[in-house]
């Protein structure tokens with residue numbers, strides 16, 4: 001077990017002041033949630049915003065609403081390398097998963113594979129999910145070219161991309177509907193939470209009906225949220241992060257396929273915790289942009305470490321992805337980072353076509369790109385707690 005300075009792989013700072021705002025928000029209840037909704041609408045220029053308990057609850061909500069509109073369509077196309085919460089929500093909604101391979105050079109869909117899926121299975125597809133993995137913008141306009149004139153909905157998985165944009169357009173607003181996660185380790189956190197955005201009136205009406213079936217938080221759950229918020233405020237600091245990291249039952253950074261997640265409307269506590277989010281997000285994004293740019297520059301031209309193509313200048317990524325071709329070298333980097341507390345991590349251990357639990361409910365062509373990424377990926381921290389000295393120490397480990 002490591003004692004001493006330890007970087008979390010990803011972190012959005014939460015202050016005790018924010019926790020106090022959360023408690024005030026708890027008193028204000030629904031009006032605090034409406035305030036947060038209004039601010040998100042104005043920021044993104046979306047007609048409708050819905051606030052719930054997680055990103056997977058967002059996706060479940062969107063899919064149940066879409067099923068009301070297109071009851072004959074049952075398949076959802078997702079990247080074969082993404083967060084396991086995504087297929088969890090699709091299965092919870094009673095739908096089938098259709099995997100599409102990814103391009104290791106962009107971490108986006110392999111567009112040849114996607115076109116083939118549309119040709120062969122287009123009539124049964126309910127939705128396709130371009131995903132901004134680690135905040136790297138996916139090519140949503142290319143997806144919309146495929147979905148235009150069909151009944152397939154483009155759901156933008158912007159879980160990891162709040163505050164990002166391409167050509168001045170906010171991520172999350174490029175598809176027919178989009179969602180963000182406000183979970184721990186995202187660009188901005190309310191302990192747990194999710195935001196759905198859409199300007200499609202019919203879909204918004206169906207989402208409103210589905211959302212009415214969600215629960216609210218109970219009193220013990222409020223206490224749990226409050227304790228977690230205080231823990232985030234105190235323990236994400238690298239001087240103390242070794243402590244939660246040493247507690248295996250917290251399962252930090254782990255992701256599992258699990259359909260048994262809660263479906264709740266967001267509470268006033270979480271909305272209160274988010275007060276001042278635009279300024280806080282902008283401050284954190286400036287650090288993430290600076291570190292992402294520094295990684296891009298420092299690693300430029302290194303033969304064995306391959307950076308993904310990022311459209312435009314390096315934006316405010318959530319983690320900086322890197323492919324390490326040599327598996328011994330990758331293992332050595334991960335072990336040394338663990339020893340020194342540098343926050344270099346893998347992401348999801350296996351591509352989704354290798355999860356036995358999903359097999360019976362999945363259409364899965366060969367996904368060599370997703371397998372390559374699962375075997376070669378490491379991610380570098382870019383959050384506001386990272387210092388120039390941390391970056392130098394990480395670079396020494398990478399280039400050794």
Ligand SMILES: Cc1ncc(COP(=O)(O)O)c(C=O)c1O
Nearest residue numbers: 054055056083085159181182183
């Ligand atoms: C790409 C992606 N989609 C969806 C989710 C689900 O979000 P949540 O953890 O808030 O349920 C995550 C969470 O990490 C994610 O990374």
